[in-house]
Amino acid sequence: MSPRIPKRMKGCPVHGGLAVPEVAARHLDPDYRPLFGINHPGRVNNCLINRLCGNCGTPLSSRPGGKYALLLRPADFGRGYSSEPALHPSDCAPYAVSACPLLNGRLASYPTRRRDLEAERCGDPECDCRLWTNAPDHQERAGADASPFYAAIYRQEDYRLCVGEKRGRQGVLLGVAAAGVESLSVKLVTKGDPSSLDFARALLFGLPLSG
Numbered sequence: 141m142s143p144r145i146p147k148r149m150k151g152c153p154v155h156g157g158l159a160v161p162e163v164a165a166r167h168l169d170p171d172y173r174p175l176f177g178i179n180h181p182g183r184v185n186n187c188l189i190n191r192l193c194g195n196c197g198t199p200l201s202s203r204p205g206g207k208y209a210l211l212l213r214p215a216d217f218g219r220g221y222s223s224e225p226a227l228h229p230s231d232c233a234p235y236a237v238s239a240c241p242l243l244n245g246r247l248a249s250y251p252t253r254r255r256d257l258e259a260e261r262c263g264d265p266e267c268d269c270r271l272w273t274n275a276p277d278h279q280e281r282a283g284a285d286a287s288p289f290y291a292a293i294y295r296q297e298d299y300r301l302c303v304g305e306k307r308g309r310q311g312v313l314l315g316v317a318a319a320g321v322e323s324l325s326v327k328l329v330t331k332g333d334p335s336s337l338d339f340a341r342a343l344l345f346g347l348p349l350s351g
């Protein structure tokens with residue numbers, strides 16, 4: 141059964157019982173299946189820059205005492221940022237954890253396979269999908285499916301973007317900073333199948349490996 145869609149995500153299109161996250165790539169025609177799990181770079185940057193939730197697309201809290209959540213793998217703690225936008229901690233982050241097969245553990249039992257995005261083009265010349273390619277940055281997560289995930293909660297006053305080098309280009313917007321920012325809590329939400337490197341990172345960053 142599909143998890144209940146939080147009120148905050150009621151503006152999102154729904155496909156197969158699941159709310160389509162704000163950042164997901166999609167076709168112009170809403171009847172086509174959106175690309176759950178494949179982010180649209182323009183949508184991601186819009187959320188990051190405007191402090192919008194990556195799931196519902198509405199603003200994160202900017203009130204004193206307001207919070208945001210990041211869903212992080214041990215590797216993300218290592219590199220010091222989340223390439224995914226922040227989420228509303230009380231509803232959008234838990235929804236992502238229960239709805240996304242990468243996070244709810246269902247994908248871990250499936251063989252890793254790269255998606256052929258070019259084959260998913262709908263043929264509408266106005267649709268964004270004509271630009272979809274099988275470039276490596278669209279496939280970043282392939283092979284990383286079994287990683288544990290953590291929900292880390294931060295104060296909204298601490299929200300900072302991380303800009304740096306990516307594939308030889310400087311000044312690229314990388315995501316929301318997770319290094320040099322004190323989290324209010326870190327909880328293991330997806331046990332996954334940690335690699336020995338993940339174990340080492342968990343030790344290094346003081347992350348729990350059991351819920």
Ligand SMILES: [Zn+2]
Pocket residue numbers: 166167168169261262263264267268269270
């Ligand atoms: Zn299309």
Ligand SMILES: [Zn+2]
Pocket residue numbers: 148193194195196197198227228232
């Ligand atoms: Zn949200």
